[in-house]
Amino acid sequence: MSGPNADTRVGDLPREHAVLLREIHHLAAESARLRHTMHTDRLSAADSAGVLDQLGHLDRERELTEIAARSQGIPPSWVEHARQAGQTGRAWTDEQLLRAPTRQQAGRRTVKRVIADAAQLVDMAAITAAREHLLTLHGIASEPEPAAAQQLRRNMDALWTRATRTAAAIGMSGRERARAFTITDEHLQQRTEQYLHYGLDELNAEWRNHASPAVAASVRRSLSSLRRDARTTSSSTSELDADLSKPAELRSRARAVLGEAVAMDQAESGQATEAAIAAALPDQLASDLDADPGFDGGEQPTTTEAHRDAGPDR
Structure with missing residues (x-):
């Protein structure tokens, strides 16, 4: 491998480290592809639910793989680099260079x-x-x-x-x-x-x-x-x-x-x-409703009162 302050080529990593970073890249790329599918394809409710389940599985697998990578001493910046490359569709090859992390970073x-x-x-x-x-x-x-x-x-x-x-x-x-x-x-x-x-x-x-x-x-x-x-x-x-x-x-x-x-x-x-x-409401109907005492809390006349002045019965 390269010195501690030099960039490192992926192909020069220990095999187990290279495998973990490649898997993180692959899982991130698959997740990005599925998210793109959800936003561009017209999916049924059942298909959408299936894609969401796959996304949840992929994200959990990637998180666990990232945990394993960091626990084996892979710098977090390299883990993040592999994830971002997958999410943005960039290729991951043995010629990929990984920048040496610094104390300031x-x-x-x-x-x-x-x-x-x-x-x-x-x-x-x-x-x-x-x-x-x-x-x-x-x-x-x-x-x-x-x-x-x-x-x-x-x-x-x-x-x-x-x-x-x-x-x-x-x-x-x-x-x-x-x-x-x-x-x-x-x-x-x-x-x-x-x-x-x-x-x-x-x-x-x-x-x-x-x-x-x-x-x-x-x-x-x-x-x-x-x-x-x-x-x-x-x-x-x-x-x-x-x-x-x-x-x-x-x-x-x-x-x-x-x-x-x-x-x-x-x-x-x-x-x-x-x-x-x-x-x-038509303007005339609204005006009639406003003028109607029955819609203003007043008491409406009974039928007997309404016809009281109609004249004697014949």
């Missing part, structure tokens, strides 16, 4: 990972709230996949722990923490409402990706590495814990903002319906 990657973990927590809270809402609309009152739901909660706890512990270990500044950890209700509402545009099958597939055990497994491994490399900083973990909303709180907030948004939409929909009915 690793440091930037650590900060970005904290930001990415916080963003993923927002997505997981938003998709949980949106999915619960859609399940209710479909008449499903209880969680149909309780084991996966529990795993998703564990994954969120793991991501929250990694984000706060990493921020403490690398000594993130107050400004950096605020940028990474501040989660507004407006942001939560925006993300949650975006998921409401998904069909239930598609939303379930996304939700299962977040509920994969591979998420927590990857976090545990990176936390072990963090403990080995941690250095003393001025920021205590307890101080940083307060900066990022805990997972249970995020889920509750997502449900709350979604409930407010749905209630507002229903109110606006009712007002729009009333306005449409009023606009559809």
Whole structure:
């Protein structure tokens, strides 16, 4: 192999490393192909469900393969390079060059990972709230996949722990923490409402990706590495814990903002319906209705009163 500070040719990698990177590239490429099919082909509901199942399987296999690659010492930047090449349709050959990771790149990657973990927590809270809402609309009152739901909660706890512990270990500044950890209700509402545009099958597939055990497994491994490399900083973990909303709180907030948004939409929909009915009425009919005391809370005359002055009976 090449020296530690030189680019590395894929063909010069140990065979087991080359196989793992090639598999990551293949799985990412297949996933991208299927996603393209969903957006370009007119599929039936059954075919769409089948494609979503395949996508879920491919993504889980890729995540597990990436975990295996990193656990064997393959640099994360090489894993990411193989994945991105597959997703963008670029070829993967033995002549492919892999750039040597530097300490500076690793440091930037650590900060970005904290930001990415916080963003993923927002997505997981938003998709949980949106999915619960859609399940209710479909008449499903209880969680149909309780084991996966529990795993998703564990994954969120793991991501929250990694984000706060990493921020403490690398000594993130107050400004950096605020940028990474501040989660507004407006942001939560925006993300949650975006998921409401998904069909239930598609939303379930996304939700299962977040509920994969591979998420927590990857976090545990990176936390072990963090403990080995941690250095003393001025920021205590307890101080940083307060900066990022805990997972249970995020889920509750997502449900709350979604409930407010749905209630507002229903109110606006009712007002729009009333306005449409009023606009559809002929002007003369609307005027007659306005003049009729029966439509204004007044009492209408009885039949006897209406004909009282008709004259004596003959």
